[in-house]
Amino acid sequence: MNAEIIAVGSELLLGQIVNTNAKFLSISLAEMGVNVFHHTVVGDNPQRLKKSIEIAEQRADLIIFTGGLGPTKDDLTKETIANHLGRRLVTDEAALNSIEAYFLKVNRQMTENNKKQALVLEGATVLPNEFGMAPGMFIHNQNHYYMLLPGPPFEMEPMFTKYGRRAILAKMDKREHIESRVLRFFGIGEAQLETEIESIIEGQSNPTVAPYASDGECTLRITAKHQSSEEALRMIDETERIIQERVGEFCYGYNETTLMMETVKKLKRSGLTIACAESLTAGMFAAEMASISGVSNILKGGVVCYSSEAKEKLVKVKKETLDKYGAVSKECAAELAENIRTILDTDIGISFTGVAGPDSLEGKEAGTIWIGIAVKNQPVKTFLLSLASNRNSNRLRTVKYGCHYLMRELESTSNKS
Template structure:
């Protein structure tokens, strides 16, 4: 069984809003094992919507519509579908009641056109809207299934999770269990990773292997399907093992984690504290660190030391270091890391100094970055990077490499950098 997601709304075609609904529903459908082969977006125009429906009916079993269920004249999703599949539109008393309650609760006056939202397709299964007004619907005809959902994500998402998801499982009448797992890699490019596991990708069927690259990271999504959960899981496990036996040194975590989350986990487990001196990254490492709820207590504090003056006066980098080696140097990174740990009374000191661009600095090309890592009781190490991309990309990658190196140090994996 396969699905097509059809967003209805001219505001999408004008670029006023982003179609986050397509993403959300795609994730949900992937989890349900329903293939999504197309997303379509069409404006508030009955003729073009009708055409989009006709095209989708030929190539997809379930048509999932988002948007066009509102109170205004522009909203015509159910009207167009009703006409197309030859169904009546009828007033749904429950929905009408709930809309009235909604207005009472929010102390606003209900206008006549709001009643339009309580009109539904005859024979459709109705999904109550617990976060707005327009109810959702599922119409099951002999040929196709039509699911109608409201456009605002804060209404659509809870409605789908509570009613739509189960409705699709019922339609599927299927016992197969689908399990999925994302493997996350850092320090290896997409092309290089795929080269390493090319034969596995070519031979894939169950599980499927889907690579994705973004911001210097690569992920592989493995999805297995089987009547028995146990077998599905062991299919996943076997493929994962094959992959990790080849590129395991770049693997850092599963599913929705991030390098920063993994680093925080390590620091927490080892009951350590950290402090950070940031020159080119300008606070980005600490901002990401403290974005994780509860992580703040592990970060004693840090200094943003963009200027040489602050490196010298606050972070006590020796004047000779700055004058003789420059601030973009191994020695400066080392002193920054050691001194920030002392200043903040932390177990770990990490430092970033380098050239984010657009101009080179002290004769070092854009993308030259030194990272110092000082861990209590261990010799300080400095890593040098040559990064590409925009100023922003260089800063983002510096922070990721910082996490990557530190994770490996904390795991005692000294060479895997």
Template sequence: MKAEIIAVGSELLLGQITNTNATYISKQLANIGIDIYYHTVVGDNDVRLKDAIEVAKGRSDLLIFTGGLGPTKDDVTKETVAQIVEQPLVYDPASLQAIEEFFTSRNKTMTENNKKQALVIKGSTVLANECGLAPGMAVVKDGIYYLLFPGPPKELQPMFENAGKPYLTSNLPDLVPLESRVLRFFGIGESRLETELMDIIEAQSNPTIAPLAGEGEVTLRLTVKHIEPDVRKQMLDEVEKKIVERVGEFLYGYDDTSLLEEVIDTLLKQNMTISTAESLTGGMFSEQLTNLPGASSFFKGAIVCYATKVKETLLGVSSETLQQFGAVSKETAIEMARQIKQLCDSNIGISFTGVAGPDPQEDKPVGTVFIAIATNTKEVVHELHITGSRQQIRERTIKNGCYYLVKELKKVE
């Protein structure tokens, strides 16, 4: 079955709101084995909506509509679909009663146009709206399924979960569930990752492998279709094993995790604490760590030592190191990490020093970065040359710091 989502609303075309409904529905359909082939967005215009439906009928078996079920004149979805399926609109008694009770319970007068929300396509399956007024509906014509949902996500999502999905799974019994697993990589570019895995990617049809580049990292989405959950897991495990054998050193996590979340999770699991000394990042890393409620259980403190004098007087980096090697050096980075660890009495100290731009510093070009990590047993420093804007250099420095932290923490496990 080929599915198409048709989102109705001029506000979507104007960029006033984001089409989050399409993202949600696509994920839900994929989970039950329905392939999404097209996303369409059309304004509140019955002529253009009818044209969009005619195009969709020629290429899709399941049309899912969001929006346009409200009480105003520009809510045209069900009227237009009713014309397409050649059925009149009729009042649904249960929906009309619910709307009347809504206004009565609030001591408000129900205007006549609100009754419009209780209109449904004759012969359709009504999908109850537990969080709003306008019901959804499902109707079949000439082998094509039309499902209509309200636009507000707070109404659409529970309706889809409680009524839409059960309708689809009961009326389309041959669906084969789909399952995905996302592998997250850092420290390797998309082109190199794809080159390393090209023969595996080309040989796969089920599971499929889809690379996707993000900000400073790469993901691989493994997607499998099979009726049995145990078989799906086995198939995903097998292809993941092949991938890890080649590029496992760059794998840091799965699915919706992030480098920062991996750092925090590992610190919590190992009951370890961290402190930070930040120069070019200006406290950005500490701010990200403390965004998590309960951060005091793993985060001891930080010093933002932007000026060289502060590195010496407040953090305790030796004047000899600063004079001989400069503030942007591996030697200074190591002392910064060592000193912050001691000052905060933490298990780990991490430091960031470098040149974010726009001008060079100490004859070091923009993008020169040193990240040092001090633990109870070792001290390591990494020299990087990062490209991008000033903000990108700072953000990418933090991501690299998280990656190196994850690698060091994994060694302790």
């Protein structure tokens, strides 16, 4: 099956936003074994959209549209497709009910144009929108399949993953299975990773191994094709085994996981509680941990000690420490981690203090960062980072290093016991 992705929206053509939806869908479709040969972006203009559909029909079996399902007058994807396919738009009662329920819940007034969002193509399978109001649609018409998805990624992505993907797979003639697995690495650069496994990348065409780097992390995607899904997975296992032998110490997880998700898993498994003292990161570590549901048994809390005053008042850092060594110091990081652990009576205390940049501080260069980790009944440890990116990238990477060192500590602690 060949697919084309058509993103509808003048905001894309004006450069107001980037077409991240095409990236997300392309990755998903590749995993499903669907070839994507074209991405198209067209504005909120019915004539040009209609022409783009006609062109796509010449070269694709499946056309996926994103955007233009909103309540306003310039949202006209489904109207244009209805017109093109000669189908009516009918109200979907389930969608209308969920829109009405949404407005009741948020206690806002529903306007007449919101009802437009409950209109769907006659004969279409409706794809529920669990994070917004516009339902998605999937329809078969003559030789083509058409899927309509909303534009906002936080609505589109879960809709496609939960409903869209399955609807397409059900129509595919599955003679060949494509399986893939992403290995995630931290603490090793992309070039070094590639050098270590060069012979594996070059020597194989099935499975293939594709490296990719972003935000201080690297991934390797292993993809195998076989008539039997089990055999494809076995081929992936075998390639992974060789990779892990060479660079396994840097591999922290699979697929869509994150360093923080793995850290929380490890803490849960060990039944340990944690508290944070964050100067440089100013709450980012705790906030990311709290983004994971069910973390309240683990994370007791912490402090954002952005000023010296907050370090002294909230975390009882000694004035002498700050005067003698400064806030960006091994000594301050150690006191912060140990003190917050004691104050909130947790098993672990973690601290972050450093110079985010762009300016230097206390004579220390931007990117100089100390992380402190205090584990109950053990001497506190500190780690020095020298990062070279911009302010916010430095802060984000510091949180990742915090997870990285914390996981290593948890491993060595559990190995000892």
